[in-house]
Amino acid sequence: MSKPEENQDEELRKVLPFFKTWRSLYIFVIAELVVLIVLFYLFSNHYA
Amino acid sequence: MSWIDWMVLGVTTLFIVAYGIWKSWGASNLSDYVLANKSMKWWTIGLSIMATQASAITFLSTPGQGYDDGMGFVQFYFGLPIAAVVLSIVAIPLYHRLKVFTAYEFLEKRFDLKTRGVAAILFLIQRGLAAGFTIYAPALILSTVLPWDTTWACVVIGVVVTTYTVLGGTQAVSQTQKLQMGVILAGMVIAGVMLVLKLPDNISFSNALGIAGKMGKMEVIDFKFDIESRYNVWSGILAGTFLMLSYFGTDQSQVQRYLGGKSITESRMGLLFNGLVKVPMQFLILLVGVLLFVFYQFERPPINFNKTSTEVVQKSQYADTYTQLERNYSAIHARQRAALQAWDEALDNNDQAAVEQKQAEAQSLDENLNDVREKAKILIAKAEMLEAGESVAKYEEAEAYLLESQLLNNANGGVDSVRLKKARATMEELKDKLKRDSDRIFLTFILDHLPVGVVGLLIAMILAASMSSTSSELNALGTTSVVDIYKRMLVKDKDDGHYLNASKGLTIMWGVYAIGFSLFADQLENLIQAVNILGSLVYGTILGIFMVAFFMKKIQGTAVFYAAILAECIILYMYFFQPKALAFLWYTPLGCFAVMIFSVIFQKFQPKTEAREINDI
Numbered sequence: 075m076s077k078p079e080e081n082q083d084e085e086l087r088k089v090l091p092f093f094k095t096w097r098s099l100y101i102f103v104i105a106e107l108v109v110l111i112v113l114f115y116l117f118s119n120h121y122a
Numbered sequence: 123m124s125w126i127d128w129m130v131l132g133v134t135t136l137f138i139v140a141y142g143i144w145k146s147w148g149a150s151n152l153s154d155y156v157l158a159n160k161s162m163k164w165w166t167i168g169l170s171i172m173a174t175q176a177s178a179i180t181f182l183s184t185p186g187q188g189y190d191d192g193m194g195f196v197q198f199y200f201g202l203p204i205a206a207v208v209l210s211i212v213a214i215p216l217y218h219r220l221k222v223f224t225a226y227e228f229l230e231k232r233f234d235l236k237t238r239g240v241a242a243i244l245f246l247i248q249r250g251l252a253a254g255f256t257i258y259a260p261a262l263i264l265s266t267v268l269p270w271d272t273t274w275a276c277v278v279i280g281v282v283v284t285t286y287t288v289l290g291g292t293q294a295v296s297q298t299q300k301l302q303m304g305v306i307l308a309g310m311v312i313a314g315v316m317l318v319l320k321l322p323d324n325i326s327f328s329n330a331l332g333i334a335g336k337m338g339k340m341e342v343i344d345f346k347f348d349i350e351s352r353y354n355v356w357s358g359i360l361a362g363t364f365l366m367l368s369y370f371g372t373d374q375s376q377v378q379r380y381l382g383g384k385s386i387t388e389s390r391m392g393l394l395f396n397g398l399v400k401v402p403m404q405f406l407i408l409l410v411g412v413l414l415f416v417f418y419q420f421e422r423p424p425i426n427f428n429k430t431s432t433e434v435v436q437k438s439q440y441a442d443t444y445t446q447l448e449r450n451y452s453a454i455h456a457r458q459r460a461a462l463q464a465w466d467e468a469l470d471n472n473d474q475a476a477v478e479q480k481q482a483e484a485q486s487l488d489e490n491l492n493d494v495r496e497k498a499k500i501l502i503a504k505a506e507m508l509e510a511g512e513s514v515a516k517y518e519e520a521e522a523y524l525l526e527s528q529l530l531n532n533a534n535g536g537v538d539s540v541r542l543k544k545a546r547a548t549m550e551e552l553k554d555k556l557k558r559d560s561d562r563i564f565l566t567f568i569l570d571h572l573p574v575g576v577v578g579l580l581i582a583m584i585l586a587a588s589m590s591s592t593s594s595e596l597n598a599l600g601t602t603s604v605v606d607i608y609k610r611m612l613v614k615d616k617d618d619g620h621y622l623n624a625s626k627g628l629t630i631m632w633g634v635y636a637i638g639f640s641l642f643a644d645q646l647e648n649l650i651q652a653v654n655i656l657g658s659l660v661y662g663t664i665l666g667i668f669m670v671a672f673f674m675k676k677i678q679g680t681a682v683f684y685a686a687i688l689a690e691c692i693i694l695y696m697y698f699f700q701p702k703a704l705a706f707l708w709y710t711p712l713g714c715f716a717v718m719i720f721s722v723i724f725q726k727f728q729p730k731t732e733a734r735e736i737n738d739i
Contacts, residue, residue, distance in 0.1 A: 082215075085387040089164070096390070100207045103397050107203045110401055111355065114196070114342040121335030 123569075123577055130578030134305060135585055139286050142298030146290030151618045155291035155625060156223050156601045158382040166296055167392025170379045170594070171370075172400070173299035176306065178259040178588030180407065186560030188411020189418075192339035194353045196405045198654075198707070201362025202370075206397030208363075209371045210390040212672055217377070218386050223605045225377040225668075232671045234679030235610070240686055241664050242606035245374055246599060248660045250632060253595040254639025255656075257283070260588035261640060262561065265430070276640040279588065284633030287593040287600075288626050292382055295593045302586035309583030310407060313564075316572055317413045322420050322463075329466055330416040336465075336481050337419075337488055339412045342405075352705045361707040364714055365658065368665035375591075375598035414567055419462055425451045425495060427559040427566045431502045438505035444498065451494045458487035499556045520548035596636065600629030658706045659697055662713020663690045669714060670721050677721045681728055685720030689713050 083095045093099045123131075146158075153159060162170075187195050222228050226245070230238035261275035286294055321330055334340050344354040370376045370393065383389030425448050426432050435444050461484040468476035504514045523545040530536040568580045604625040609616075613624075663686050670677050670685075693713045696704060704712070 082386060085385065086391075089387060089391065096210070099394060100210070103203045103207055103394055106398060107200065107401065110405075111200070111343065114193075114405070115345075118193075118340060118342045121331050121340040122338075 123581070124574045126574050127578030127581070130575055131582045131585070134579065134582035135589075138298050138301045138305070138586060138589075139282070141301060142294040143286055143290050145297040146293035150622075152223075152604075152621045152625065154293070155622055156378070156605070158291070158293040158296060160382060161384055162296060162382040162388060162392075163384065164388040164391035164395065166300055167380050167383050167388060168395035169303040170296040170299040171376060171392055171396045172403075173303045173306070173587070173590035174375055174379060174594035175369075175396075175400075175591070176303075176403075176587055177256045177591035178584045179255060179591075181306070181310070181584050181587050182259055182262070182561050182564060184404065184407045185411035185414055185564040186558075186562070188339070188408035189415045189563050190558075190560045192334075193342040193405070193408050193412060194344060196342060196401065196408055197344070197353045197355055197358035198362055199366075199401050199404050200355065200358035201360075201364070201366045202400050203397035204359070204363045205366035205370055206393045208367060210393055213371045213668075214380060214389045214393065215386050216672075217381060218383075218389065222381070224374050224602050225372050226374070226602065226606045229667060229671060230610075233667075233682055237667060237679045237683045237686070238606060239611065240683060241372070241667050242602050244660045244664055244690070245372075246602060246607075248656060249373065249375055249595055249599055250635055251639055251656055253592055253599065253632065253636035255643050256588055256592045256595065257636055257640040258643035259561075260585050262565075273641055276637055279585075280592075280633055280637035280640065283589050283592045284596060284630060284637075287596045287633070288629045291625075292378060292597055292601075295590075295597045296379065296382065298593065299590045302590040305579075305583050305586045306590075309580050310410065312576060313568070313572075313580060314406065314410050314413070316576065317410060317417055317567075320417060320421075320571060321413075324463070325416070325420070325466060329469070330413060332469070333416050333419065333462060333466075333484075334412045337415070337485065339415055352707065357705060357707045361705075361711050364665060364710040365654075365661055365707060368661035368668075368710055368714070369657065372661075372664045372668050373598075374602050375594045378598050378601060379594065411564070414563060417567070420459055421571075422452060422455045423563075424566065425498045426502060427562040428502075428557065429562075429566075431506065431557065431559070434509055435498075435502045435505040438508060440501045440505050444501050447494055447498050447501070451491065451498075454487055454490050454494065458484055458491065461487060496553075496556070499559075500552060503552060503556055516548055517552050520545035520552075524549065592636070596629050596632050599632040600625050603628040603632070655697075655706045658709040659693055660690065660713075662693060662710040663717055665710065666714040666717025666721075670718055674718065674721065677725050678728060681724035682717065682721045684724050685717045688720050689716035692716055 086093055086096055086099065090099070093102070184195070217225070217228060220228055220231060222231075224242070226238045226242040229241055257276050257280045258272070260279050261272050265272040265275045286298065290297075318327055318330075321327075325333070331340065345356075346354060347356045348354060380389040380392050383392060424432065435441065461480050465477060465480035465484060468480055500517075504517060507514050523541060527537045527542050527545070565584075568577055572580065604621055608624055608628065609621050613620075666689060667682055667686050670682050690713070693709050693716075696709065696712070697706075
C-alpha cells in the first residue's frame with residue numbers, strides 16, 4: 075500500500091475507529107446495497 | 123392555510139435564510155466564496171450533497187410516483203452507492219491534489235482548453251435548465267396555497283434563492299442546507315406517521331401494505347432485463363451507476379459540495395454518507411406515496427388533483443359532463459371501498475374464497491376508476507385548449523366516431539376501418555398531451571387532511587428542499603461561468619476582487635435565466651422524470667470525457683473533443699428521432715462509451731505527441 079493511502083487510512087481511523095481502512099468502508103457501503111436489494115426482494119414477494 | 127401555518131412557514135424559512143447569510147458573511151476572495159475556504163466537515167458535506175440532490179421535486183413527485191406506479195422507482199438509485207465508492211477512490215484525491223475550483227479545470231490540466239470548454243458549456247446548458255425545474259416545483263405549491271399564479275410564485279422564489287446564494291456563496295449554500303435537511307427529514311417522518319394514523323381503524327399498517335401489494339404497487343424489485351423498461355435492477359445498477367458517476371463526479375453543483383471539504387477524508391466521508399442513506403431514504407419517500415394510495419382507497423380523492431385545471435373545466439362547456447364523471451367516480455369509489463373492507467375482513471377470517479373474490483372485484487373497480495380519471499383528463503385537456511383559443515374539433519369528431527363505431531359493432535357491421543384507425547390515432551395524440559397530476563397528490567393530502575401547524579411545517583419542508591437544490595445549482599453555475607469561461611477565456615489577469623464580483627453578477631444572471639425557464643416548465647411531463655431525462659442527454663458525454671481523462675492514458679485533447687461532439691449528436695438524434703429505441707437511463711452509458719470509443723479512433727489520426735497523464739499533472 076502506498077504511503078499516501080496509509081495516511082488516509084490513519085485519518086479515517088481518527089474519525090471512524092471501527093473502520094481500519096478505506097477499503098473496509100467501501101466494502102461496507104456496497105454490502106449495504108446488496109442487503110437492501112435482498113430485503114426489497116423479500117418485501118416485494120411478501121406483499122405483491 | 124391558517125395563520126399558525128403561515129407563521130410556522132414564515133419563521134422556519136426566514137430563520138434558515140438568515141442563518142445561512144449570518145454564517146457566511148464576509149467572503150473576501152474567490153476561494154472563500156467558491157470553496158468556503160476549504161473548511162467543511164464531513165457531516166456538512168454529506169447533508170449538503172443530499173440536500174442538493176433532494177429537491178422539492180423529490181418530495182412532490184416521488185410520492186406521486188409511488189401513488190401512480192408503485193415502489194419500482196427506488197431501483198433508479200441502486201447505482202449511487204457504487205458511484206460514491208468509485209469517486210472516493212478515483213476523483214476526490216485527484217481534485218484535492220490539483221486544488222481545482224471546478225471539475226472542468228481538471229480537464230484542461232489533463233487535455234486542453236477546448237475540452238474543458240465543451241464540458242463546462244454542456245454543464246451550463248443542462249444545469250441552467252434543471253434550475254428552472256427546481257424553481258417551478260415549489261412555485262406550483264405556492265400557487266395552490268396563495269392567491270397567486272405560478273408565474274408570480276416562480277419569480278418570488280427565484281428572487282429569494284438568488285439573493286442568499288449571491289450574498290453568501292458556497293458557505294451560505296452549505297450552511298442553509300444543513301438546516302434544510304433537518305426540516306426535510308422531520309417533515310417526511312411526520313407525514314408518514316400522520317398517514318398511518320389516518321388509515322381506517324380496522325386497517326393495520328401491514329394490511330395497508332397488503333392492499334397496496336394486491337393493487338400492484340409493491341413490486342420494488344424487477345430482475346427482468348428489459349432495455350425498454352425504465353426501472354429494473356439492471357438499469358439501476360448498470361445504467362444508474364453511470365448516471366450517478368456523472369452526476370456526483372462531473373456535475374459542478376455536486377463536485378463543489380465536496381471540494382469545500384477540509385481534507386480528502388472529510389470529502390470522501392461526506393460522499394459515502396450519501397451512498398449509505400440515499401436508497402433507504404428514497405424507499406421511505408416512495409412508501410409514503412404507496413400509503414397515500416391506500417389512504418385514498420378509503421377516502422374519496424378528487425377526480426383530478428390539479429385544482430387549477432379542475433376550475434378551468436368547471437367553467438367550460440364540459441362542466442355538466444365533468445360533474446357526471448365525478449358522480450360516477452364517487453359511486454365506483456364507494457363500491458371499491460366496500461370491496462376492500464370486505465377483503466380485509468375475509469383476510470382476518472382466513473376465508474380464502476372471499477379474499478380472492480373481493481381482491482378481483484377491487485382490482486376491476488380500480489381499473490374503472492382509472493378509466494374515469496382518464497376521461498376527466500381528456501375533458502380537462504379539451505377545456506384548456508379551448509381556453510387557449512385552440513380548436514378541439516378533430517378530437518370531438520374522433521370521439522364521436524369511436525362511439526359510433528362501438529354502436530355499429532354492436533349492430534354487427536358498417537365500421538369504416540380506415541376512419542376508425544384515424545380516430546384512434548387522433549385520440550392517442552390527445553392522450554399524449556394529457557397532463558399528469560401526480561405531482562400534486564402529496565400536496566393535496568397535506569392541505570386537505572393534516573392538522574394546523576403541520577401543514578405549515580410540511581410546506582416549509584418542500585420550500586426548504588427546493589431552495590437547497592436551486593441554491594447549489596445557481597452557486598455552481600456562477601462558479602463555472604466565472605472560473606471556466608469568464609476568467610479563463612474572456613477577461614484574464616484581473617484582480618481577485620474583480621472575479622469575486624463577476625461571480626456574484628453571473629450568479630444573478632443565472633438566477634434570472636432559471637426563473638425565465640421555470641415559467642415554461644408546466645408544459646413538460648412529470649417533473650422528476652423530465653429532470654432525469656434532461657440529465658441523461660448530456661451526462662453520458664461529460665462522463666465519457668472524464669473516463670478518458672482518468673483511465674485512457676494515451677488519448678489527448680483533440681481526439682476526445684471531437685469524440686464528445688459526435689457522441690452528443692448521436693444521443694440527441696436517439697432522443698428526438700428514435701425515442702422508443704432505448705429507455706432514457708441508457709443514454710448515459712451509451713454517451714459515455716461513444717466518447718471512449720470515438721476517442722480511440724480519432725487518436726489514431728492524431729500526430730504522436732508526448733502523452734500528458736494524470737500523474738504528470
